[in-house]
Structures are given as structure tokens and as C-alpha cells.
Amino acid sequence: MEGSKVFSFQVPTAVFWGSGASLEIGEKARAVGARRILLVTDQGVAKTGAPERLAGILTSEGMDVQIFAGVSANPDVQVIDRAVRQAKEESCDALVAIGGGSSIDVAKAVGLMLANGGDSIEEYVLGKPIAKRNPPLIALPTTCGTGSEVTTSAVVSDKKRKKKVSLRQGTLLCASVAIVDPELMTSLPPHVVATTGADALSHAMEAYLSHAGSPMTDAGALYAIELIAANLRPAAANPADLHAIGLMGIASTIAGFAFGQASTTLVHCMSHAVGAHFDVPHGLANAVLLPHVMEYNLPSNLPRFARLARALGGRVDGLSDLEAADLGVNLLRRLLADLGIPRHLRELGVSPEAIPAMAGDAAAEKRIKNNPRQVTEKEIVALFERAM
Ligand SMILES: [Fe+2]
CATH class of the missing domain: 1.20.1090.10 (Dehydroquinate synthase-like - alpha domain)
Incomplete structure (x- = not known):
């Protein structure tokens, strides 16, 4: 880039990094005002037991936790709409994502729907404007690649049109908190x-x-x-x-x-x-x-x-x-x-x-x-x- 160009750097996410950092999830969730949480993950991560363990911590802190473990690689509109239905049925006011980029992006997209309304995430994939900030989201990456815990966008696969679309609007989709705990990564293949x-x-x-x-x-x-x-x-x-x-x-x-x-x-x-x-x-x-x-x-x-x-x-x-x-x-x-x-x-x-x-x-x-x-x-x- 040119030295004379105007540039900005905006990341509203608080990042905590370190071995065992995820055990402090209860305190972090309370701090962002979470009461009814949708925990978004995938089957592989669910099998490690980490989502259940962390859900246990949140429950013991008095929060209600529902687990959505249906995230797939390259998550599409249907997966997100299913997660949104569960979040609405359970009146969730906050999200926790445990997984790779797919789980974190699904949680961001669910947050987008909770904040902005609509019948399907497809409306936003097709260009409906995003106006409101997502509800609190705590992202816990379990892979060492995505970076989605601190990025501004959510990538959604539009299988009908065979396209991948990056949803973003300023920092409205950003996670509130990222907890990067290497202990969650040691069981990766x-x-x-x-x-x-x-x-x-x-x-x-x-x-x-x-x-x-x-x-x-x-x-x-x-x-x-x-x-x-x-x-x-x-x-x-x-x-x-x-x-x-x-x-x-x-x-x-x-x-x-x-x-x-x-x-x-x-x-x-x-x-x-x-x-x-x-x-x-x-x-x-x-x-x-x-x-x-x-x-x-x-x-x-x-x-x-x-x-x-x-x-x-x-x-x-x-x-x-x-x-x-x-x-x-x-x-x-x-x-x-x-x-x-x-x-x-x-x-x-x-x-x-x-x-x-x-x-x-x-x-x-x-x-x-x-x-x-x-x-x-x-x-x-x-x-x-x-x-x-
Ligand atoms: Fe990437």
C-alpha cells in the first residue's frame, strides 16, 4: 500500500489466548450479557466432548444452553436456516461457536438473522442490507486456520447458484469475544x-x-x-x-x-x-x-x-x-x-x-x-x- 493512503483498523473483538483460556467462558458470557445461548458446532468437534464440557460451565453459571451440532463443511443456506429456527424457538439472546471457520461463520449468520430479521439467510445472500449489530457471540476456534473469530464477515455457500458469498457490513457481524485455547486444538487430525x-x-x-x-x-x-x-x-x-x-x-x-x-x-x-x-x-x-x-x-x-x-x-x-x-x-x-x-x-x-x-x-x-x-x-x- 502507499504510505500516503488513508487507512483504518477496526476490530471490536476482545481476544483471550492461552492454554485453558476456554475454561473462563462462563465469566466472558456473563460479561456480554448472555442468558439463553445457542452453542453452534459440528459433529466432529461434538465428539471431542469440548462443546458439552463448555456448555456445562455455562449452565453452572445459570445460563441456558441449547446445542446445534449440525454444521457441515462449506455450510449452506439450509444449515443456517435450521440453526436460526432452533435459536428462535429457544429465544436465544447470545451465541457461542466452537469449531472451525464453518461453525463460527454459521453463528455469525445466525446472529445476523436474529438481529435483522427475515425468513431465510438467502435474502441476505441475495443482497438484502444488514442494518443491525449481531447479538453477543463468543467464538472458540478449534482449528488453526480460520481467523473468523476476528474477521468482519461470514462466508455462506449458496448451493443453488454454486457460489460462496461473504456477508459483511462494517463490524456488525464481528464476534464480541474470541477465546483461542490451544487445548481445543490438540485433538485435531x-x-x-x-x-x-x-x-x-x-x-x-x-x-x-x-x-x-x-x-x-x-x-x-x-x-x-x-x-x-x-x-x-x-x-x-x-x-x-x-x-x-x-x-x-x-x-x-x-x-x-x-x-x-x-x-x-x-x-x-x-x-x-x-x-x-x-x-x-x-x-x-x-x-x-x-x-x-x-x-x-x-x-x-x-x-x-x-x-x-x-x-x-x-x-x-x-x-x-x-x-x-x-x-x-x-x-x-x-x-x-x-x-x-x-x-x-x-x-x-x-x-x-x-x-x-x-x-x-x-x-x-x-x-x-x-x-x-x-x-x-x-x-x-x-x-x-x-x-x-
Ligand atoms: Fe480462508
Whole structure:
């Protein structure tokens, strides 16, 4: 970004981080005025017992808790509408989300409906304006990738139109409190640590290169990349490594601060299209696309790509910006290979016939204007073909 540009940084979410921090949920819920809570989660997280344990703490503090454990990957309109029905039937006045980005985004969308009214979230997906602030939401991420606990938006899959839509209006959808507790992440399967961690890396790299970035988001993005480069391998190799997974947890929140303000760019435009057409997990789609898009974007800003190489752990002393930028892309590829990330979309079940439709959807995303290199739909087609 230009040094002379006006920029702002607004995050109304109070963040608590640390081992065992989630045990203070009762106090935090009382502080935001929660009385009747809808706890939003998914089946996998429910099986770990964490939602029930935390619901127990809230109940013992005198709050009423209903659990909605029906969140799916790439949650769609139906899932959100079901959760809204339950929240309305139980007259819920607050939300707790325990899970990955999907659960937190569903809780944000439920809050939107409770505050703004309507029969279905589809109305907002189709552009109905959001006017009122969400009720209190406490977000507890259980993956180290989403950043949704501190971002301003909720991503909803519109399966009817095969699109992913980011709902946002200023900071109206933001969580009131984020509790980032590494103890909630240690039972993650290694491949989920790898793919959600790669999502966080994508958030940070895209935020650092985005036209909508600022010195504030640069600071978070670069430090998040350093933390991820140092901790994602050990965290994915052994999710019970509390030190590594804990630093991945904070890295993903810091990356959330960065991209929540600076936006993501072409990688997320393309991964949203992949997720909408093929139901591929979000982090995995980003992980496969990231090196291809980085290589494409490289000519846009060699000094920034050189700085990325240093954040990724590269020895750049004595290298030209071009040499360092190339080193950065190589280090990224090496990291993703070490994590066992497939190199091609074909391996995720994506078929080439969908490329024209996916490229059209990616090109139509508003955030594409933030990509550091101007890109046409034809070039997105070529990028998808290269990534196949
Ligand atoms: Fe993401």
C-alpha cells in the first residue's frame, strides 16, 4: 500500500489466548450479557466432548444452553436456516461457536438473522442490507486456520447458484469475544492442522500483498507468516505439541486481523469457486492454489515477495529481490510438500469441465480488485488449468 493512503483498523473483538483460556467462558458470557445461548458446532468437534464440557460451565453459571451440532463443511443456506429456527424457538439472546471457520461463520449468520430479521439467510445472500449489530457471540476456534473469530464477515455457500458469498457490513457481524485455547486444538487430525494452517498462511500472504493492506495489516501478516513457517510443520506432525499448536493458534488469529482488514485476493477468489462447485474443504483448496497464484503474482512487487521469503525463513542476504522472491515461492512449495498437500486440483476431485464456470465466479468476486497483479478471466482459466 502507499504510505500516503488513508487507512483504518477496526476490530471490536476482545481476544483471550492461552492454554485453558476456554475454561473462563462462563465469566466472558456473563460479561456480554448472555442468558439463553445457542452453542453452534459440528459433529466432529461434538465428539471431542469440548462443546458439552463448555456448555456445562455455562449452565453452572445459570445460563441456558441449547446445542446445534449440525454444521457441515462449506455450510449452506439450509444449515443456517435450521440453526436460526432452533435459536428462535429457544429465544436465544447470545451465541457461542466452537469449531472451525464453518461453525463460527454459521453463528455469525445466525446472529445476523436474529438481529435483522427475515425468513431465510438467502435474502441476505441475495443482497438484502444488514442494518443491525449481531447479538453477543463468543467464538472458540478449534482449528488453526480460520481467523473468523476476528474477521468482519461470514462466508455462506449458496448451493443453488454454486457460489460462496461473504456477508459483511462494517463490524456488525464481528464476534464480541474470541477465546483461542490451544487445548481445543490438540485433538485435531494432522491433515486438518496442515490444511487449516495453510489457510492461515494464505490469509497472511494475501493480506501482505493486497492493495487494501496497510502498515497495521503488514505487521500482523509478516509475523503470522514467521510463526507459521516455524510452527506448522511440528504442529501438523504432532498436533498434541501444545507449544507448536498454540503458536499456530495465535498465528491464525493474527492472520485473521490482517486479512479481515486487508482482504484476501486471487487465491480465495479461486478457492471459493472450487469450494462452491466441488465441496472441497476450504483450507485444502487454498493450499493447492496458493503456490500457483503466488508465482503468477510475483512480478507485481518483487521487494514484497523478497520480504515474504525472509518471513518464510529464507536466507536472503546477498540475494537480489528477484532471487529472493523465487526462493520464497520455492520455500512455500517445500512447506506444502512437507505437509503432504497435493499439488493438483485433480487430486481433490475437481474436474476440468468446471474451469470456465469457476473462473467466471472467481473473476466476479469484488475482492479480486485487491489482487496485486491485475488479472483477467482468461488468465484465471490458465491458472486453473496449471493447477489441475
Ligand atoms: Fe480462508
